[in-house]
Amino acid sequence: MKNVKGMIKDILTKENLSKEDIVFLLNSTGEDSIALFKKSAEIREKYVGNKVYLRGLIEFSNICSKNCLYCGIRKDNKKVKRYNISDEEIIDAARFAYENNYGSLVLQSGELQGNAFTKRVETLLKKIKKISDNKLGITLSCGEQTEEVFQKWFEAGAHRYLLRIEASNKELYKKLHPDNGLHNWDERYESLNILKKTGYQTGTGVMIGLPFQTVEHLAEDLLFMQESDIDMFGMGPYIEHEETPLYQYKEKLLSLEKRFELTMKMIAVLRLMMKDVNIAATTALQAIDKKGREKIIKLGANVLMPNITPGKYRDDYALYQNKPITDEKAEDYKNFIEAGIKTAGCTIGYGEWGDSLHFLNRKKLDNV
Ligand code: 5AD
Ligand code: SF4
Numbered sequence: 001m002k003n004v005k006g007m008i009k010d011i012l013t014k015e016n017l018s019k020e021d022i023v024f025l026l027n028s029t030g031e032d033s034i035a036l037f038k039k040s041a042e043i044r045e046k047y048v049g050n051k052v053y054l055r056g057l058i059e060f061s062n063i064c065s066k067n068c069l070y071c072g073i074r075k076d077n078k079k080v081k082r083y084n085i086s087d088e089e090i091i092d093a094a095r096f097a098y099e100n101n102y103g104s105l106v107l108q109s110g111e112l113q114g115n116a117f118t119k120r121v122e123t124l125l126k127k128i129k130k131i132s133d134n135k136l137g138i139t140l141s142c143g144e145q146t147e148e149v150f151q152k153w154f155e156a157g158a159h160r161y162l163l164r165i166e167a168s169n170k171e172l173y174k175k176l177h178p179d180n181g182l183h184n185w186d187e188r189y190e191s192l193n194i195l196k197k198t199g200y201q202t203g204t205g206v207m208i209g210l211p212f213q214t215v216e217h218l219a220e221d222l223l224f225m226q227e228s229d230i231d232m233f234g235m236g237p238y239i240e241h242e243e244t245p246l247y248q249y250k251e252k253l254l255s256l257e258k259r260f261e262l263t264m265k266m267i268a269v270l271r272l273m274m275k276d277v278n279i280a281a282t283t284a285l286q287a288i289d290k291k292g293r294e295k296i297i298k299l300g301a302n303v304l305m306p307n308i309t310p311g312k313y314r315d316d317y318a319l320y321q322n323k324p325i326t327d328e329k330a331e332d333y334k335n336f337i338e339a340g341i342k343t344a345g346c347t348i349g350y351g352e353w354g355d356s357l358h359f360l361n362r363k364k365l366d367n368v
Pocket of ligand 2: 109
């Protein structure tokens with residue numbers, strides 16, 4: 001039997017990782033983890049380079065029809081002050097992103113269906129394209145929709161869509177969501193397939209450190225991501241929120257530091273498994289460690305989403321506790337991220353869309 005040092009070396013040179021290999025890497029500590037992070041950073045450099053792409057995040061409404069058991073803005077949380085940012089304010093934020101060379105935007109909201117919402121998003125997309133001379137890339141993150149709606153928004157100018165599967169294991173998914181038609185794993189998965197078929201660069205992800213979640217579940221999540229041939233990923237630590245049903249399991253959770261470490265390892269392993277995808281350093285990381293996103297960039301993430309939601313709404317988009325409320329539009333913040341990205345050995349791809357190479361490669365194959 002090989003000693004542990006030998007094992008990590010072997011695993012890190014493998015072309016295909018088995019579930020056991022992934023579990024080994026996720027359980028790694030000390031020098032083994034350092035070797036993992038070094039390898040994932042090398043792969044990032046080799047396959048996607050050292051540029052980090054910015055997407056200005058606008059959380060334009062916290063009104064949601066769903067009741068995910070982990071989320072602070074779930075429909076039944078009556079303590080949330082609900083908001084809907086005016087079109088004018090959204091366009092102002094978009095203009096900020098354009099003028100500051102961010103390259104792209106993410107429009108995110110709670111999940112709503114219906115004509116009024118569909119039309120509103122469609123109009124916003126067209127306006128943003130117009131004020132930016134078609135130059136700003138737009139990612140949507142507005143939940144599950146019908147094929148027609150996805151198509152309409154695509155035609156109006158959205159070209160990327162984020163829809164986290166949250167947990168790839170159906171049993172675990174059931175424990176995190178109410179048991180009703182509105183929260184159905186198969187339908188969510190089907191939405192991801194429709195998004196890909198419609199032509200979107202498609203993004204998904206999971207939360208890390210959830211109650212009932214094991215390292216085996218996380219290994220399955222990574223294999224799921226690889227099999228589903230997705231272009232972009234956003235994964236972050238689960239952070240409890242007092243006004244949610246899952247809060248009762250608070251005592252059973254890993255410490256925040258451990259959840260952060262596990263997220264680092266998940267992102268590193270994902271980079272080994274999917275070399276050409278875009279991986280975001282998510283905001284939830286920042287809630288645990290001020291330098292969180294920087295650390296994740298260093299080991300393999302290549303997308304950062306500075307929050308440019310107008311300041312007065314910021315506190316009310318509280319998916320989890322301790323969400324950072326820094327005004328990421330401010331000049332000193334710009335210096336702060338630039339310095340952080342530089343420390344991580346990377347540069348910012350100002351004014352670039354920074355499309356997922358995986359998507360571009362996938363399209364090439366489709367056309368063969
Ligand atoms: N902790 C961390 N992430 C959360 N999200 C929702 N609630 C929480 C929480 N308590 C994530 C989900 C969702 C994304 C918008 O925010 O993964 O898809
Ligand atoms: Fe709504 Fe998304 Fe929160 Fe679920 S995770 S309650 S869909 S905002």
